[in-house]
Amino acid sequence: MTFLQLRDIKKKFGEVSVIKGVSFSAQKGEFVVFVGPSGCGKSTLLRMIAGLEDVSDGKLSIDGKDVTYEEPAKREVSMVFQSYALYPHMSVFENMAFGLRMAKLPEDEIKARVLEAARILQIEALLERKPRALSGGQRQRVAIGRSIVRNPKIFLFDEPLSNLDAELRTQMRVEIAKLHRNLGATMVYVTHDQVEAMTLADRIVVLRAGLVEQIGTPTELYDNPSNTFVAGFIGSPKMNFLDATVTDAGVGVLTVNHPAFIGGSIVISSPAAGRIRKGERITVGLRPEHLTLNTDKPRLRLTLDISENLGGSTQFYTTGGSEPVTLIVPGRPAIAAGNALDVGIAADHIYLFDAQGQALRA
Amino acid sequence: MRLSTSTLLHALGLATVVAFSLFPFYWMVAASFKTQADILASPPVLFFTPTLENYRAVFADAKVFGAVGNSLLIASATTALAVLLGAPAAFALARYEFRGKSDLWFWFISNRMMSPIVLALPVYLLALQTGLLDTHLVLILIYLTFNLPIVVWICTDQFKSIPPDLEQAARLDGADQFTIFRKIYLPLGAPGIAVSAIFSFIFSWNELLYALVLTRRNVQTAPVVATSYMSGYELPWGKIMATGTVIVLPVTIFALIVSRHMVRGLTMGATK
Numbered sequence: 001m002t003f004l005q006l007r008d009i010k011k012k013f014g015e016v017s018v019i020k021g022v023s024f025s026a027q028k029g030e031f032v033v034f035v036g037p038s039g040c041g042k043s044t045l046l047r048m049i050a051g052l053e054d055v056s057d058g059k060l061s062i063d064g065k066d067v068t069y070e071e072p073a074k075r076e077v078s079m080v081f082q083s084y085a086l087y088p089h090m091s092v093f094e095n096m097a098f099g100l101r102m103a104k105l106p107e108d109e110i111k112a113r114v115l116e117a118a119r120i121l122q123i124e125a126l127l128e129r130k131p132r133a134l135s136g137g138q139r140q141r142v143a144i145g146r147s148i149v150r151n152p153k154i155f156l157f158d159e160p161l162s163n164l165d166a167e168l169r170t171q172m173r174v175e176i177a178k179l180h181r182n183l184g185a186t187m188v189y190v191t192h193d194q195v196e197a198m199t200l201a202d203r204i205v206v207l208r209a210g211l212v213e214q215i216g217t218p219t220e221l222y223d224n225p226s227n228t229f230v231a232g233f234i235g236s237p238k239m240n241f242l243d244a245t246v247t248d249a250g251v252g253v254l255t256v257n258h259p260a261f262i263g264g265s266i267v268i269s270s271p272a273a274g275r276i277r278k279g280e281r282i283t284v285g286l287r288p289e290h291l292t293l294n295t296d297k298p299r300l301r302l303t304l305d306i307s308e309n310l311g312g313s314t315q316f317y318t319t320g321g322s323e324p325v326t327l328i329v330p331g332r333p334a335i336a337a338g339n340a341l342d343v344g345i346a347a348d349h350i351y352l353f354d355a356q357g358q359a360l361r362a
Numbered sequence: 363m364r365l366s367t368s369t370l371l372h373a374l375g376l377a378t379v380v381a382f383s384l385f386p387f388y389w390m391v392a393a394s395f396k397t398q399a400d401i402l403a404s405p406p407v408l409f410f411t412p413t414l415e416n417y418r419a420v421f422a423d424a425k426v427f428g429a430v431g432n433s434l435l436i437a438s439a440t441t442a443l444a445v446l447l448g449a450p451a452a453f454a455l456a457r458y459e460f461r462g463k464s465d466l467w468f469w470f471i472s473n474r475m476m477s478p479i480v481l482a483l484p485v486y487l488l489a490l491q492t493g494l495l496d497t498h499l500v501l502i503l504i505y506l507t508f509n510l511p512i513v514v515w516i517c518t519d520q521f522k523s524i525p526p527d528l529e530q531a532a533r534l535d536g537a538d539q540f541t542i543f544r545k546i547y548l549p550l551g552a553p554g555i556a557v558s559a560i561f562s563f564i565f566s567w568n569e570l571l572y573a574l575v576l577t578r579r580n581v582q583t584a585p586v587v588a589t590s591y592m593s594g595y596e597l598p599w600g601k602i603m604a605t606g607t608v609i610v611l612p613v614t615i616f617a618l619i620v621s622r623h624m625v626r627g628l629t630m631g632a633t634k
Contacts, residue, residue: 052530073536085527089549098545099535150535 003028003186004049004154009058011044011210018044020210021058026188026203031180034190035197035233036207042190043158045207049188050079050156063153073102078147079156082163084139086131092118092142093127099150117148120179137168144179157189161196173199194234198222206230228357231285237315239351240291240325242284249276254352256284260320262301262342268350272360282360285351288315291327295344300325302341316341390610394603401599416600417608426605429587433609436498436583437566440505444562447506448513449555453543455514456521457529470511478508482575489576496578504572509562516561520554521547560620567613584609 004026011019019041026032034042047053049060051072060068067075078099086095093114100110118124121141131139140160147155157176161169177200180187191197197204198218206213206221206229214226218234225231231239247265248255254273257265268284276282291300302318302325315328318341327343335341352360393401395412420426454460455467485504486495494500524547532542548555570585577586588605591598 050530050534052533072530072533077534079531079534081527081531083525083527085525085531087528087531087546098532098537102536102541146531146535 001028002026003030003063004032004188005059005061006045006049007059007061009045009048009060010056011041011048011053012056018210019048019056022207022210022212023058024205024212024215026186028186029184031187031189031200031202033197033201033204034188034207035192035194035204036213037233038192039209040207041210042192042207046079046156046158046188046190049075049154050077051075052079076150076153077156078150078152078154079158080140080143080147080160082159084131084143084163086139086142086146088131091128091130092123092134092145095131095142096146096149099146103150113149113151114145117145120148120182121145136164137172140164140172144176148179148183153186155185155187157187159190159192161191162193176200194236198234204234206233224359224361225285225351226359228283228285228353231351231353231359235287235289237288237326237328240286240288240323240327241353242286242320242323242325244282244284246276246278246280246282249273249278254282256282258284258321260300260302260323260325262298266299266345268352269347270350270352270360272352275360276354281355283353283355283357285353286325286345287349287351288326288328290346290349291325291329292344292346293327293329293333293341295342297344298342299345300341300343302327302343304335304337304339304341306337307335387610390603390606393599394607396600398598398600401603413600416598416604419598419601420604420608425582425587425590426584426608429582429584430609432498432581433567433584436501436505436581437563439498439502440509440566441559441562443502443506444509444513445555445559448510448558449517449548449551450543451510452514452517452521453547455518456524457526470514473507473511478571482571485572486575495576496580498581500576501566501573501581501583504576505562505566505569508569509565512561512565513555513558516554516558517551520551524550556620560617564613564617567609 002025006022006024009019009022010017022041022045034045036042044053048055049062051067051070055068058068059066062075062077087098090098096114096117097110100113105113114127115124118127121144123138123141123145126134126138126142131142134142143160160176161172164172173196176189180200189196189200201218203215203217204221205215208229214221214230216224221230221234225234228241232241242258242260244256244258244261246254247257250273252269252271252273254268254270254276255265256268300320302316302320305317305319305324307317308315309332310328313328313330314332315326316335318325318327327341354360394416395414396407396410397413397415400407400410455463489495489500494503528546528550529542532546537545568585569583570589573583573586574589577583582590584605588602588609591602591605
């Protein structure tokens with residue numbers, strides 16, 4: 001059942017088009033993440049769902065009801081802001097109770113709901129405090145608590161973890177995932193952090209410059225990115241791209257030239273081979289985690305620039321031909337900078353893109 | 363050694379400024395305790411036998427009490443109205459885009475550009491025609507025109523410093539515009555509102571020109587009464603200075619008490 005639906009949503013600020021037609025729908029209980037670089041319009045899109053920004057064109061419906069021009073409060077959504085937006089002059093209790101008071105709920109029900117939310121988020125001891133007496137993580141919980149009490153149809157999160165330090169961010173990420181599981185609520189979450197997107201989302205919407213680049217589960221985006229942008233955005237460290245030339249195209253196999261390949265070329269089996277002609281330029285995408293050292297069949301010869309010891313694994317920054325190539329390998333191989341590395345490629349993890357950056361598929 | 367020299371110079375500079383600004387004040391208070399002969403003595407006497415005669419004369423004069431009462435009434439009413447009208451206007455200017463916003467803004471500033479004396483005669487004629495001459499209302503109205511821009515200015519700045527996210531969170535929480543103003547902006551903007559109220563009160567309390575032009579016997583304010591002694595053939599300096607002291611003392615004490623808030627309120631928008 002479609003719970004949240006966006007149909008060709010557009011947004012203009014004056015003459016500037018920020019959202020250029022986004023269509024997308026989410027099921028009830030789904031955790032959807034909007035991800036993209038800053039300025040891609042993801043926050044604007046979220047604020048349009050909330051009703052804080054007017055929709056310039058298109059249709060927006062929640063739970064089967066057209067809310068394109070509905071007041072924010074009547075959409076029954078709640079939002080956790082990046083700045084938390086806690087009312088500084090009110091206690092934690094009053095912050096959480098504010099929306100319920102606006103809805104004119106009876107006092108005992110307000111109390112019951114706030115206490116329940118406080119229990120879920122383990123902030124019962126903080127209820128009498130003012131926001132300035134709370135740590136960043138505690139403020140975050142209160143902000144989430146304020147969303148929970150209203151029992152909204154959709155939870156909206158606008159980069160809620162970006163003001164926290166790394167450790168707390170990981171911790172809160174897990175808690176948000178738990179919260180989603182326990183409440184079974186529909187959540188839309190905006191982030192520029194692909195790790196948050198990968199770990200939290202049922203489905204990810206990748207946005208760039210006001211347009212959807214791809215929608216899919218984290219695994220789909222990782223395994224089958226539809227273009228170089230998505231391929232580069234999803235996965236960390238970022239995917240390596242080699243601009244190569246096709247020297248031979250047979251049935252199901254391509255011979256591809258690049259100075260980084262040992263012997264100057266490699267043969268790649270690809271179901272898309274039939275669509276590619278000899279002499280075409282393509283991009284070969286290789287994820288750092290799919291490159292291996294100590295292999296019987298090395299395919300790449302790279303020159304090590306610098307290595308980073310991460311404890312359990314090591315990240316190598318190398319150059320192949322004239323292009324940078326990153327690889328991440330388990331353990332701590334001791335190799336000095338300037339040495340040549342012979343590197344193998346996991347054969348079923350080679351991504352191919354055409355000259356326009358679109359994925360080459362069968 | 364160098365540090366202490368610079369500290370010393372610093373202190374000396376500050377002392378000069380303080381002395382310079384406080385000297386007239388000292389002169390007024392000192393003169394209020396002097397006899398007419400001591401006041402007019404040349405060279406001025408530094409050491410004199412203080413007399414309470416001037417204060418006795420001032421407090422014996424029923425006019426002074428009436429005038430202080432008038433001033434209090436007019437300053438309070440002006441301040442209350444200025445805040446009541448100015449704060450919502452400031453909220454609109456701080457948070458909404460509407461046609462003519464910048465024109466309105468300029469109009470507020472332009473009120474402060476004109477020298478008050480320029481308007482004195484037209485306002486006098488207006489008051490005469492409408493029969494408002496020598497009423498509390500006419501002073502409240504004219505002070506309101508001077509105070510509203512200040513209130514709007516300070517409050518707008520204050521309201522602008524309140525993060526817009528708060529308003530949006532409140533909107534999602536189901537608060538309407540008036541509730542947002544009352545429950546979010548008023549409490550959070552309180553320092554700025556207080557500062558603007560203080561300015562408004564002090565201005566109305568001290569204003570002389572319009573009070574002089576627009577009042578006769580009924581609604582004389584305290585500054586007017588102070589100057590009213592300068593009439594006929596004598597200049598009772600002691601009495602004038604005593605009245606001046608009586609007038610200035612309440613606002614001075616008031617300003618000292620609230621000065622910390624005033625400074626905070628004035629810089630709040632800038633530093634946050």
